[in-house]
Amino acid sequence: MTKTTDNPRMGRPRGFDTTAALDAAMRVFWEKGYEGATLTDLTDAMRINRSSMWAAFGNKEELFKKAFGRYIHTYQGYMREALEKPTIQEVIESSLRSTVDFLSTPGYPKGCLSVHGALAVGDEAEPVKQWLIQGRKDGEALARKRFEKAKKSGELGVDVDPAALTRYVMALIQGLGVQGVSGATKAELTKVVDTALRYMGY
Numbered sequence: 428m429t430k431t432t433d434n435p436r437m438g439r440p441r442g443f444d445t446t447a448a449l450d451a452a453m454r455v456f457w458e459k460g461y462e463g464a465t466l467t468d469l470t471d472a473m474r475i476n477r478s479s480m481w482a483a484f485g486n487k488e489e490l491f492k493k494a495f496g497r498y499i500h501t502y503q504g505y506m507r508e509a510l511e512k513p514t515i516q517e518v519i520e521s522s523l524r525s526t527v528d529f530l531s532t533p534g535y536p537k538g539c540l541s542v543h544g545a546l547a548v549g550d551e552a553e554p555v556k557q558w559l560i561q562g563r564k565d566g567e568a569l570a571r572k573r574f575e576k577a578k579k580s581g582e583l584g585v586d587v588d589p590a591a592l593t594r595y596v597m598a599l600i601q602g603l604g605v606q607g608v609s610g611a612t613k614a615e616l617t618k619v620v621d622t623a624l625r626y627m628g629y
Contacts, residue, residue, distance in 0.1 A: 510522075523624070
């Protein structure tokens with residue numbers, strides 16, 4: 428990867444790969460959550476000092492947001508792909524089973540970065556928590572549009588509330604993430620998905 432050589436904040440060359448450093452920070456946040464990740468954890472993983480981190484990425488909150496954007500772009504494309512499936516059954520099944528596959532990928536930290544961040548409770552983490560909550564609402568809005576489209580086409584029954592169905596599916600996905608953090612195996616998570624699909628008539 429090409430190293431960044433221009434640093435407007437410091438006025439001198441930056442001697443490290445910013446993409447690699449951001450990936451390292453992303454993994455620390457993924458493993459420890461926003462609150463659990465200390466500045467020492469971050470700079471050690473990124474192999475830079477604090478002044479370099481601040482110059483390149485801003486404060487901890489700004490670094491987290493950049494790392495989260497990298498996480499979504501790198502690891503969460505399967506959710507966008509699921510929404511493009513031709514039927515609602517495929518949309519729901521793909522989103523759930525792809526989540527299980529993601530959570531069970533060898534070498535990945537347990538759980539989901541968005542779940543770790545949104546469960547933060549300290550005052551310091553409140554802005555990040557609210558930012559993640561808003562991001563989740565934006566994602567739910569996209570899914571709801573897909574379900575509303577299915578209802579208009581007659582694929583979903585007249586008694587189905589697209590908003591409620593969206594929240595239900597999102598709750599399942601978030602619940603899988605929480606169970607993944609707790610160490611649930613792929614087989615156990617798959618059984619959860621199988622049960623949910625069966626009760627939904629799929």
